[in-house]
Amino acid sequence: MKRLFIYEPKQLPALAAMAALLLWSMSAWAHVETGQAGGFLSGLAHPVSGLDHVLAMVAVGLWGAQLGRPAIWLLPIAFPLMMAVGGLLGLLGIPLGGVEIGIAVSSVVLGALILGEVRMPVLGAMLVVAFFAVFHGHAHGTELAPGQNAMLYSLGFVIATGTLHAVGIGIGTIHRWDFGRAALRGAGSLVIVGGLVFLWGALA
Amino acid sequence: MKLRLFPFVAGLLLLAPPASAHLVTSGLGPFYDGALHLLLSPADLLGLLAVTLLAGLRGPQAGRWTVLILPGAWFVAGLIGLHAGIGFDLPWVSVLLLLVLGVMVAADAKLPAGAVAALAGLLGALQGLANGSALAELGAGPVAMLGIAGSAFVLALLVCAAVVSLRPAWTRIAVRAVGSWVAAVGLLMFGWLSQTA
Numbered sequence: 001m002k003r004l005f006i007y008e009p010k011q012l013p014a015l016a017a018m019a020a021l022l023l024w025s026m027s028a029w030a031h032v033e034t035g036q037a038g039g040f041l042s043g044l045a046h047p048v049s050g051l052d053h054v055l056a057m058v059a060v061g062l063w064g065a066q067l068g069r070p071a072i073w074l075l076p077i078a079f080p081l082m083m084a085v086g087g088l089l090g091l092l093g094i095p096l097g098g099v100e101i102g103i104a105v106s107s108v109v110l111g112a113l114i115l116g117e118v119r120m121p122v123l124g125a126m127l128v129v130a131f132f133a134v135f136h137g138h139a140h141g142t143e144l145a146p147g148q149n150a151m152l153y154s155l156g157f158v159i160a161t162g163t164l165h166a167v168g169i170g171i172g173t174i175h176r177w178d179f180g181r182a183a184l185r186g187a188g189s190l191v192i193v194g195g196l197v198f199l200w201g202a203l204a
Numbered sequence: 205m206k207l208r209l210f211p212f213v214a215g216l217l218l219l220a221p222p223a224s225a226h227l228v229t230s231g232l233g234p235f236y237d238g239a240l241h242l243l244l245s246p247a248d249l250l251g252l253l254a255v256t257l258l259a260g261l262r263g264p265q266a267g268r269w270t271v272l273i274l275p276g277a278w279f280v281a282g283l284i285g286l287h288a289g290i291g292f293d294l295p296w297v298s299v300l301l302l303l304v305l306g307v308m309v310a311a312d313a314k315l316p317a318g319a320v321a322a323l324a325g326l327l328g329a330l331q332g333l334a335n336g337s338a339l340a341e342l343g344a345g346p347v348a349m350l351g352i353a354g355s356a357f358v359l360a361l362l363v364c365a366a367v368v369s370l371r372p373a374w375t376r377i378a379v380r381a382v383g384s385w386v387a388a389v390g391l392l393m394f395g396w397l398s399q400t401a
Contacts, residue, residue, distance in 0.1 A: 091398065150393065
């Protein structure tokens with residue numbers, strides 16, 4: 001009878017382990033994704049891929065939730081719009097100094113506003129958010145990989161930003177309870193710490 | 205010996221990417237090819253979404269007019285584009301319109317129903333001209349254009365009806381947030397266009 005395997009049965013566990021290790025290996029991602037799906041996914045992943053951006057965008061939602069109506073919905077509308085203005089500046093080749101510092105400072109300032117539960121007029125809150133959004137947009141908007149669909153990249157990028165705000169607003173709903181109010185202020189201090197770490201990295 | 209080569213050749217064949225050189229075919233004829241074309245064209249869909257959201261926010265009258273005028277203008281302009289057969293792609297105008305519509309939705313602009321219908325007609329005419337001239341280059345006929353207009357009608361009807369029926373305040377706010385996203389995409393598209401110009 002012909003042998004089914006060229007290895008001894010006692011070698012099978014080692015072979016199984018080797019096969020599992022081979023399956024464990026990550027994709028190389030050696031090339032840029034092209035086409036429409038590639039553009040959308042790339043845009044969607046872009047704001048989520050940097051913790052400094054994630055922190056600031058979630059913080060906008062948290063602060064909006066603390067401020068209540070109408071800031072809770074005005075801030076997440078102002079941020080993507082002004083972020084797009086920042087992206088437009090980048091695409092037009094208009095330089096903006098200290099982009100990384102601006103992004104890091106946005107987390108520090110927003111964290112401080114959450115920690116202090118600072119209430120300010122809606123217009124003032126929108127201006128604060130809009131100012132920092134320009135830095136985030138300038139950093140993001142210009143990074144379209146070759147061969148990808150610009151509109152779908154922009155769409156994915158804006159949807160991801162809006163979703164991060166929504167996550168912040170969702171978490172911020174705990175503000176209606178006393179313990180939630182304290183927890184939100186605690187979260188503000190964490191945002192400050194994160195922002196300071198990124199600021200250190202930007203200045204170093 | 206030949207059999208040993210078979211997996212290698214099969215693997216090479218599987219690696220070949222699709223050519224994407226033609227209008228996507230549904231396999232169900234030109235009408236459905238046209239209908240599918242709109243569903244697979246994000247730029248067209250985004251404009252349609254923006255104007256139907258605006259119409260929905262402005263109430264049933266604006267919604268009714270938009271549902272009729274948008275696909276009507278799309279179809280008529282498409283026929284003109286098919287007949288003329290000249291490249292009518294006006295990306296700057298389309299992006300400007302997208303930006304304006306997005307800002308209006310985000311601001312919940314209190315436009316009269318007639319103005320909303322006029323914007324819908326303008327958008328439909330621009331998209332129709334671009335679609336018609338592109339279809340002419342591909343050798344497609346008016347039936348495909350009818351499919352595009354049919355798809356536009358169904359989508360406009362669904363979005364307008366959904367938005368008109370929204371009652372809780374937060375749902376209208378969500379619509380306005382989507383409008384701000386459309387405006388943001390429009391702004392970024394200005395940048396991309398200026399880079400490629």
